[in-house]
Amino acid sequence: MTSLHLLLWIVGAILLQLAIYMTIGFWRHWQTYEALRTTVIDAGLPGKLNDDPVDSGPVAAAWAGWRAFKVTHKVMENASQDICSFHLAPQDGQPLPAFMPGQYLTFRLAIASLQGGTESITRCYSLSDGPRSNGYRISIKRAPAPPNSAHPPGRSSNFFHDLVHLDSLLQVRAPAGHFHIDHSDAPVVLLGGGIGITPMLSMVNWCIAERPEREVWLFYGARHDQELMAHAHLEALADLHSNFHLYFCLSDTDKGTALGSKYQHQGRVDIDLLRRLLPLKPYHFYLCGPTPMLASLVPALEDWGVPDARIHFEAFGPACVKRKSAALAPGAAAPAPSADTAVMVTFAKSGRQEAWQPGSGNLLAFAETLGIAVDSGCRAGSCGSCQTSIRHGEVSYAQAPDFDPDPGNCLMCVCTPKTPLTLEL
Numbered sequence: 445m446t447s448l449h450l451l452l453w454i455v456g457a458i459l460l461q462l463a464i465y466m467t468i469g470f471w472r473h474w475q476t477y478e479a480l481r482t483t484v485i486d487a488g489l490p491g492k493l494n495d496d497p498v499d500s501g502p503v504a505a506a507w508a509g510w511r512a513f514k515v516t517h518k519v520m521e522n523a524s525q526d527i528c529s530f531h532l533a534p535q536d537g538q539p540l541p542a543f544m545p546g547q548y549l550t551f552r553l554a555i556a557s558l559q560g561g562t563e564s565i566t567r568c569y570s571l572s573d574g575p576r577s578n579g580y581r582i583s584i585k586r587a588p589a590p591p592n593s594a595h596p597p598g599r600s601s602n603f604f605h606d607l608v609h610l611d612s613l614l615q616v617r618a619p620a621g622h623f624h625i626d627h628s629d630a631p632v633v634l635l636g637g638g639i640g641i642t643p644m645l646s647m648v649n650w651c652i653a654e655r656p657e658r659e660v661w662l663f664y665g666a667r668h669d670q671e672l673m674a675h676a677h678l679e680a681l682a683d684l685h686s687n688f689h690l691y692f693c694l695s696d697t698d699k700g701t702a703l704g705s706k707y708q709h710q711g712r713v714d715i716d717l718l719r720r721l722l723p724l725k726p727y728h729f730y731l732c733g734p735t736p737m738l739a740s741l742v743p744a745l746e747d748w749g750v751p752d753a754r755i756h757f758e759a760f761g762p763a764c765v766k767r768k769s770a771a772l773a774p775g776a777a778a779p780a781p782s783a784d785t786a787v788m789v790t791f792a793k794s795g796r797q798e799a800w801q802p803g804s805g806n807l808l809a810f811a812e813t814l815g816i817a818v819d820s821g822c823r824a825g826s827c828g829s830c831q832t833s834i835r836h837g838e839v840s841y842a843q844a845p846d847f848d849p850d851p852g853n854c855l856m857c858v859c860t861p862k863t864p865l866t867l868e869l
């Protein structure tokens with residue numbers, strides 16, 4: 445063989461290798477594109493997530509009070525069949541207001557009461573997709589009864605799963621909430637545990653649609669991969685967008701068990717993992733998840749030196765995480781000091797008068813210990829159910845609640861008495 449022949453053989457082999465690499469690369473991208481398209485079509489949304497993910501149609505102002513919405517799709521989201529998404533469109537067909545990714549909707553439901561008849565309950569659910577002008581999506585986890593207890597299972601979540609179907613009508617208040625991502629290009633780390641993934645999904649979808657250059661890290665904690673929602677959608681996004689870093693952290697997966705994809709990791713979302721993986725940058729951290737996750741991660745981030753103003757968190761129930769420093773996020777009102785001695789509280793209509801002690805907790809818990817029935821929903825200052833009129837005196841809030849009480853009213857679930865107090869109740 446002449447050296448010319450040898451050279452031709454080498455060039456031919458290189459070209460063949462290049463062609464094989466390009467074919468494999470194209471095939472993998474095509475599969476990713478198809479996975480993404482299928483996820484979006486399954487969810488009943490326009491199959492154009494990358495090109496035009498956020499509907500740019502007309503945007504309306506927020507509405508006051510309740511508005512009727514129709515369920516347009518109901519989609520079971522995970523293999524363990526306990527998270528279900530509901531796609532909602534306004535019954536009046538008018539455009540919807542935009543919302544900030546991370547915000548929630550409030551629902552008023554008429555459900556069968558245990559005593560017979562119907563009762564009205566109010567619950568909040570985070571928006572779990574980016575804003576569009578013609579519909580919203582929420583995703584709800586079924587709340588089972590606590591193990592070995594005689595208590596009934598969660599009323600609203602089970603009502604949604606079992607009794608809300610296509611074309612069901614729901615009464616909904618406009619998007620609200622202080623927990624939302626900003627519209628800047630600042631790098632963000634999103635930490636979602638369990639159903640706390642819902643506001644993070646909205647943030648991820650919005651960022652990828654509107655800020656594709658923004659650096660986004662998502663750590664999604666669950667016990668095992670059967671519990672994960674939207675994992676194919678998230679993996680497809682991570683395959684396509686190099687700025688989006690995805691980690692599924694599975695706490696109940698045995699060491700040595702084969703993991704389902706390169707995005708899955710054994711173990712919890714914890715500070716060691718974050719310190720190991722995150723480059724040193726001024727990230728904003730957004731956290732939503734179960735109490736133990738927030739109670740461990742928020743102080744750990746503070747200890748790591750992350751300033752308070754860059755740590756944002758939301759609990760889906762009674763607020764229980766205290767910041768080490770009392771500093772509030774910029775723009776928030778300074779908290780009024782709570783009484784540090786006993787204060788007399790009068791419940792006018794109930795005809796009760798008792799001394800509230802600093803250890804008695806918020807006014808809702810205090811009233812309940814006295815056997816006074818108070819309407820409540822979120823117990824986190826979000827839904828407005830526990831709003832009560834103040835006849836006399838003042839209350840204080842540790843931090844500004846999401847729901848704005850009417851003048852002369854208080855949200856009993858998140859306030860304490862500041863002076864001797866008379867409530868209408």
Ligand SMILES: Cc1cc2nc3c(=O)[nH]c(=O)nc-3n(C[C@H](O)[C@H](O)[C@H](O)COP(=O)(O)OP(=O)(O)OC[C@H]3O[C@@H](n4cnc5c(N)ncnc54)[C@H](O)[C@@H]3O)c2cc1C
Binds near residue numbers: 570584586601824826
């Ligand atoms: C801002 C915000 C956003 C939220 N976003 C979401 C979201 O995106 N997705 C989501 O799934 N949830 C979300 N939630 C939580 C949601 O609002 C509800 O709290 C949740 O669905 C449970 O409500 P439920 O009516 O089903 O349960 P409830 O009836 O309120 O009961 C809650 C639990 O208590 C148990 N229980 C019942 N009676 C007793 C008793 N006497 N003693 C002890 N335990 C009892 C029940 O079995 C159940 O496990 C959010 C909450 C807030 C505040």
Ligand code: FES
Binds near residue numbers: 826828829830855858
């Ligand atoms: S119970 Fe929802 S604001 Fe108090």
